[in-house]
Amino acid sequence: MKVLKLNATELGFKASYDYYNSVWARDGAITCIAALELSDRELTEACRRTLEALRSTQTKTGQVATVRYLDKPVTYWGGVDSTLWYIVACWHYYEATQDGSFLKEYWPSVREAMRWATYQDNMNCNLVISPEAGDWMDASLQRSGLVFYNNCLFYEAARRAAQLAREVGEEPLVDPEDIKERVNVVFWPVKGYKEELLPLRWAQGAYEEAVNPKRRHYLNYISFERYDGRCDVLAHVLAIIWGVADGDKTRRIIDYLVEKEVSSPYPVKALNPPIFVPDYTWKPQMDLYRPRNWQNLPFCYHNAGIWPFIGGFYVLALLKAGRRDLAEAELEKLALANKAGKTEWEFNEWLHGKTGEPMGARLQSWSAAGYIMAYKAVKEGVAPRGVELS
Numbered sequence: 348m349k350v351l352k353l354n355a356t357e358l359g360f361k362a363s364y365d366y367y368n369s370v371w372a373r374d375g376a377i378t379c380i381a382a383l384e385l386s387d388r389e390l391t392e393a394c395r396r397t398l399e400a401l402r403s404t405q406t407k408t409g410q411v412a413t414v415r416y417l418d419k420p421v422t423y424w425g426g427v428d429s430t431l432w433y434i435v436a437c438w439h440y441y442e443a444t445q446d447g448s449f450l451k452e453y454w455p456s457v458r459e460a461m462r463w464a465t466y467q468d469n470m471n472c473n474l475v476i477s478p479e480a481g482d483w484m485d486a487s488l489q490r491s492g493l494v495f496y497n498n499c500l501f502y503e504a505a506r507r508a509a510q511l512a513r514e515v516g517e518e519p520l521v522d523p524e525d526i527k528e529r530v531n532v533v534f535w536p537v538k539g540y541k542e543e544l545l546p547l548r549w550a551q552g553a554y555e556e557a558v559n560p561k562r563r564h565y566l567n568y569i570s571f572e573r574y575d576g577r578c579d580v581l582a583h584v585l586a587i588i589w590g591v592a593d594g595d596k597t598r599r600i601i602d603y604l605v606e607k608e609v610s611s612p613y614p615v616k617a618l619n620p621p622i623f624v625p626d627y628t629w630k631p632q633m634d635l636y637r638p639r640n641w642q643n644l645p646f647c648y649h650n651a652g653i654w655p656f657i658g659g660f661y662v663l664a665l666l667k668a669g670r671r672d673l674a675e676a677e678l679e680k681l682a683l684a685n686k687a688g689k690t691e692w693e694f695n696e697w698l699h700g701k702t703g704e705p706m707g708a709r710l711q712s713w714s715a716a717g718y719i720m721a722y723k724a725v726k727e728g729v730a731p732r733g734v735e736l737s
Contacts, residue, residue, distance in 0.1 A: 350694050350715040351382055351390055358417055359397025363696065366708035369416045370400050372429035373483055374713045376436035377656060380731050381716035383443040384723055394440055395449075401433050402456050409463030413485075427467055427481040427497050430460045431504040438507035441514075442732045454515050461508040461520050464501060473521070474529055475501045477568075483581075487633035488622070488643040488650050492570030495534045496582035502526045503589045507733075527591055534565040535596065563603040565592075567628075575628055578619045580609055581657045584664035588734050601668045604661075612703040613684035614658030614677050621651035621700065640707055646700030653698040655684050659717020666724055669737040678725045685718055694718070 353364045360382075361367060362374040375397040382390040404412035404422050411433040413426040437457050441450050467475040470493075477494045484490060505526050509519035536557040557566060557574060564583055567575040583600050586592045592600060609616045622629040623645050634642040643650040658681045665674035687693045687705040694714040696707025723729045730736050 348385060348387065348390070348719075350692075350710050351378065351393070351712060351719075353710060354378075354712045355390065355393035355396075356417055357396065358400040358415065359393055359395075360712050361417060362712055363708040364710035366696075367711075368418050369414050370397060371414045372401050372411055372426070373413075373432045374711075375401065376432035378712040378716040379436045380439050381659075381719040383439055384729060384731060385719070391444065394436075398433070398437060398440060398453070401429075401436075402453065405456055405460065406463075408466075409459035409461075411460055425478070425480060426483070426485065427464075427475055427477045427494075428483060428500050430463055431475075431497070431500040433457075434460050434464075434504040434508050435500070438511055439732055441511065450511065450514060454511060457508055457511055458517070458520070461504065464504060465521055472529065472533075473525060474498050474533065484617075484649045486637065486641055486643055486648060487631060488618075488629045488648070490568040490570075490575065490628065492568055493533060494568040495530070495565050496579050496585070498526070498530050498534070499582050499586050499589065499591050502530060502591055503585070506589075530591055531593075531596075533569065535562060536566070537562075563599045565596075565600075570627070573627060577622075577628075578603065578607075580604065580615050580617055580619060581654075581660065584615075584657065584660040587664040587667055588660060597664075597668050601665065601670060605673070610658070610661065610677055610680060612680075612701075613653050613655070613698060614681050615653065615661045616646075616651045616700045617649050617654050617657060617697075618651045621645040647706065648697060651700040652706065653684065653700050653703065654696075654714075655681060655694065655698075656711070656713040656717035658684060659719075659721040662721035663724055663730060663734060663736075666730070666736045667734065671725075671737075674721075674725055678721050681718055681721055685714060 354361050358370050360375050360378045362371050379394040382394055400415055401411050404415055411430040412422045412424050413429045415422045434457055437453050469476055475497050477497050479489045479491045482497050505521050506523040512519045536554050564578045567577045567579050587597050607619050609619050625631050662674050662677050685692055685694050687695050693709045694711050695705040696711040698705050
């Protein structure tokens, strides 16, 4: 709570007290989800300011900016996930406060954000298509096309937007259950798939090659005539928490993550396995121009670096899967990660995936938020709104 209050500015939650003097949509939304569970007036007001800062960046087509800076008149767009996280955070705020005036004021913005999301589909497959760097992996490690993470988020945003639509007496723009079905058809390849749900022009050959009856996790992304089969850990734990994955898939995913030790030395690595040689996803030539802390060398940054905010969601996923003993053990490790071997809590942005050395900015909002969510779920049985624990 102290970290979140340190990072609460006139524009809402900035990403880090130590470095990022800016409000990021994805960081801010995740921070709001945790902060709203604390019933703290100061933090709730910071959530409202965060949403207002993001809403003020919304374009005439409905897109919400990726980041808004506090110390310079600069705003960047480009991320598909930013608009989706904004929708999800607005739902959480309304559910926490039951503020009718908020709903009346923000619903037009949420509706247009959802409309923009539905237009990110040039394959007519009712899923969102992402450009390179169109999600939180926006450095030298990039996905494009049909990205599993963005489409899990699309489902959650559609589900929450539909609930808000009904609150104001409107019909939802899209059917969330249709999105969930398509996500499972596209990213978990099986024989006998429904051809009408699969964007064949892109994916047929790659998709058929990826069919495996013993599959243990979803594909990372599918682009033109190629796919990446690595496990995006954040996307998978969100898929479990939000109910994209059914019981059998959840069991397979959790068993895979445990077997592959994604929480060693701390919870959890962002990607498994790491990329060791350049390919379509990792472009190390870009790292020549980046500071060390933002390079995607193996076990660094997005390339299997440890991100404590994902660790928080991982603990929630373990509880959702009925693995309470493991969730309690991982919460302890997550606490150690956020202390980074020090006596004081640091809440680092990320840590080296093998050594556990802290590499990113200190006092990171979503690292603190992930720990709050995990702690309250394990110790108090209180999960973020909309998440049912076993």
